[in-house]
Amino acid sequence: MIEIRSLEKYFGALQVLKGIDLTVEKGEVLSVIGASGSGKSTLLYCINGLEPIQKGSVVVDGTNVHAKGTDINKLRQKLGMVFQQWNSFPHLTALENVALAPRIVKGKSRSEARDIAEKQLLHVGLDDKLNAYPSALSGGQQQRLAIARALAMEPTYMLFDEATSALDPELVGEVLDTMRLLAEEGMTMICVTHEMGFARDVSDRVAYFHQGVMEEIGPPEQIFGEAKSEHTRKFLANVR
């Protein structure tokens, strides 16, 4: 369970998160929508401790992410993250990209790591690209590679930061399909996304962020059908 309590985050003098309260249960798929600059991506970075916070707390399975004594490297193994820019390691093949972290972080042997990598690449449909370098892969394939790389750490939660925003339109589908597959398998997911179709069809709940505030949260039918907030209705009217 991820529990976020009165979370406040500043970049210098600019407050990007203004007191967020949010609980995500295991097995849940939460989509976070909102305009650029509304703080939704920053929220993900605060959850896995890539950004420090100024007030409040984030607790993952009982461990306070930002507390002093927390072994953040250990905690991050529970929190897989996929970025807008897929950031595949260019000097490693697809297989090595996925096998690296299990080997050096979890101390798996080379052959164990290789088995894990093969399994996860098959999982995302890249089993025919094991020895390809990222430069030989399309954007969609690289993003699926990034998903496999995160899954290889056997995380409990997956955080998606606009995983499809940097892709050519014809490549968005394959990545969304992979995300759908994970959701069906019961993975707990927080997806910051601009794909309203995905948010509506796949999510258990949808949160709308507006200028650093979580304006509204609820089942997709509520957010897309009868949003209570004026801002939410306006935003959705514009993106459609």
Added chain:
Amino acid sequence: MTETIDFFSGFGANDLWFLAEAALRTLWISILSIAAGTFLGALCGWLIYEGKIWATLTLTPVLDIFRSVPLIIQLVLFYNFAPIVGLNLDPFASGVVILTIYTAALVANVARGGIEAVGRPMRRAARSLGMSYWQDMRYVVLPIGGRAIFPSWIGVALGVMKDSALVSVLGYVELLKASQILITRTQEPFLILSIAGAFYFALSFPISRYAAKLEERWAQ
């Protein structure tokens, strides 16, 4: 009949051997200085990148000085003034010290650029997988940044090897000093400098060819 004493004698096979030995000494002083200088330079580059304030305030100006003052002046100053503070170094050791610092000053900038080349998003991705700071440095920053700066580093290394000729002013008999000795004896500067040049070429060319091969392999 007047007897003439011949002070000069022609260039012989022995002299070629003498030059080859000197070339080895050039290679040796270069390898030592480039290896130590690269290590030290990478360390300085990392300190400057991490922006620890004291490092930036103290290191950057010092490195600027070593980068900007001609190497020959650094060598002569160090060789003549180090004994004053109790450092009695022979020409070889003095040469290694100065060439090492000079290399480090050049490599520091290159290394910092290499770390910057990897970029924050890539490093965050590595950290998000649970890698520690040092694992990220070792498995992500080093290989990616290292490849990015490899051509610049090769440029620095080859430059330092040629600049090692300046250590001749301290009396260390490397390739250039050896050539000067032979020229004095044989009075054949054209021939001997050509041979010395060929030796320098023979040392540098394989390195730059091998470097180009490596880059080609990484590019695919």
